[in-house]
Amino acid sequence: MNIFDYLLLYSLGIIWITIFINVVLVIGGYIYYLKVLKVKMKEDLVDFPFVSIMVPAHNEEKVIGRTVKSLLQLEYPEDKYEIIIINDNSSDSSSEILDELKRDNPDRNLIVINTDSTTGGKGKSNALNIGFEKSKGDFLVIYDADNTPEKKAVKYLLETILSDDRLGAVIGKFRCRNRKKNLLTKFINIETLTFQWMAQAGRWQFMKLCTIPGTNFVIRRSLIEKMGGWDPNAVTEDTEISFRLYRMGYRIKFMPLSVTWEQEPQTLRVWFKQRSRWAKGNVYVLVKNFKFLFSRRSGVSRFDILYYTLIYFFFLSAVLLSDFLFVIGLTQTVQFHIGGYSIILWIMAYSVFSLSIMVAISTETGELNLKNFLVVLLMYFTYCKLWGVVAAFGFYSYLKDVIFKRETKWYKTERF
Incomplete structure (x- = not known):
């Protein structure tokens, strides 16, 4: 065996x-899915707590109107929730659209906060902190500006968190509105079902x-008060705050009956920009929390630290190395002594990958079909390979931020 054989291994x-690991999570997610099917949620809560629904928005004229209208139609007592839109340093017509919505709904608790380049424009975390200062609810519900939650989404979230004082937060499921x-968008839809919500279900x-x-x-x-708000330096503020919650001794539960529909990127350019931002943000969170891997106070969140380490360092290097070895293997400039075995292992990995995804998407009505089966087969060679490029660029962007001490700003995902 030579050095290239060891690198291949x-x-x-x-x-x-x-x-x-992902197959195990999918199996766990499927078990949890079967449990959820038996859950009977209450038609009405005995005592509805007051809730502040916050939506940070930056240049969201294409989607913000639809989002606010869906929030106004929630099955939750109108006098028990407020909607706070943080229109953060927008230069489009978002302000005019929101003003019109306020005029059309004078009896509703719809609050619009307009910031400028001085007070805002510093990212989602900063916008959430601004909205938090104006909020009154004992519970905070967060939606992105392109979301249209189903009518019972908030009720399901509140009913779940009220059932257990150990829960610091409860998360719902998001679906791809423009998946067809x-x-x-078909790739993103399958990714969302498998590596987003099914993995969440398995971990829970x-x-x-x-x-x-x-x-x-x-x-x-x-809990937000105890934390001192959202970390303004965190691009992926959601992941960062999750780690802090676990260190405080609280749990985060997954309630898939709470569903929101969101718009996903429709071009590779927009997708690449969004996902590389996520990758950069997750590297920041990993570096910030890596020391807690050795602390018992971190509890089960240490699994996430290990998982992120695996994904953004070891798996990323393995994928890039695998592609490099494949290319030089084609040129026949080096000789592999375990080539035959590697092909068998690759075929097995491809088969397991495809099967686990098919199991995951079978939990959603109408998703297990021939078209999606073909999309899954293609996904391994295309979409998954692009992930390596995205993760590498995200890591590079993180290093640039650290070296040049760049300030966190809005990373606008283009809407359609």
Whole structure:
């Protein structure tokens, strides 16, 4: 065996470990899915707590009107919730759209906060902190500006968090509203079902562990006060605040009956910009929290620290290395002594990958079909390979931020 054989073994080993972990999470998620099917939610809460629904928005004229209208139609007592839109340093017609909505709904508790380049424009965390100062609810529910939650979404979140004082937050599920638009949105839809909510379900099933997404979740006001608000330096403020909640001794539960629909990127350019931002933000969170890997106070969140380390360092290096070895193997400039075995392991990995995704999407009505099966087969060679490029660029962007001490600003996801 030569050095290239050892590098090949490393890449295959890391890839297989990652696939195995995700398969286990999918199995756990499916078990939790079967449990949720038996859950009977209450038609009405005995005592509805007052809730502040906050929506940070920056240049969201294409979607903000639809989002606010869906929030006004929630099945929750009108006098028990307020809607706070943080129109953060927008230069489009968002302000005019929101003013019109306020005029059309004079009896509703709709609050619009307009910031400028001095007070705002510093990212989602800063916008949430601004909205938090104006909020009155004992519970805070967060939605992104492109979301249209189903009517019972907030009720399900509140009923769940009120059932257990150990819960610091409860997260719901988000679905891809424009999943049929093109091949990219079909990829995102399958990714969301498998690696977003099914993985969340599996982690809750096995470890009572979840990570807050950027939208459709409720958190206790008292905990935000104790934390001193959202971290303004965190691009992925949702992941960052999840780690702090666990260190405080609280849990985050997944309630998939609470559903919101959101618009996903429809072009590779927009997708790349969004996902590289996520990757950069997650690297920041990992670096910030890595020291807690050795602290018992971190509890089960240490699994997430290990998982992020695996994904953004070991798995990323394994994927890039695997592609490099594949290319030089084609040129026949080097000789592999375990080539035959590597092909067998690769075929097995591809088969397990595809099967686990099919199991995951089978939990959603209408998603298990021939078209999606073909999309899954194609996904491994295209969409998943692009992830390596995104993660590498995100890591590079994080290093640039650290070196040049760049200030956190809005990373606008273009709407359609």
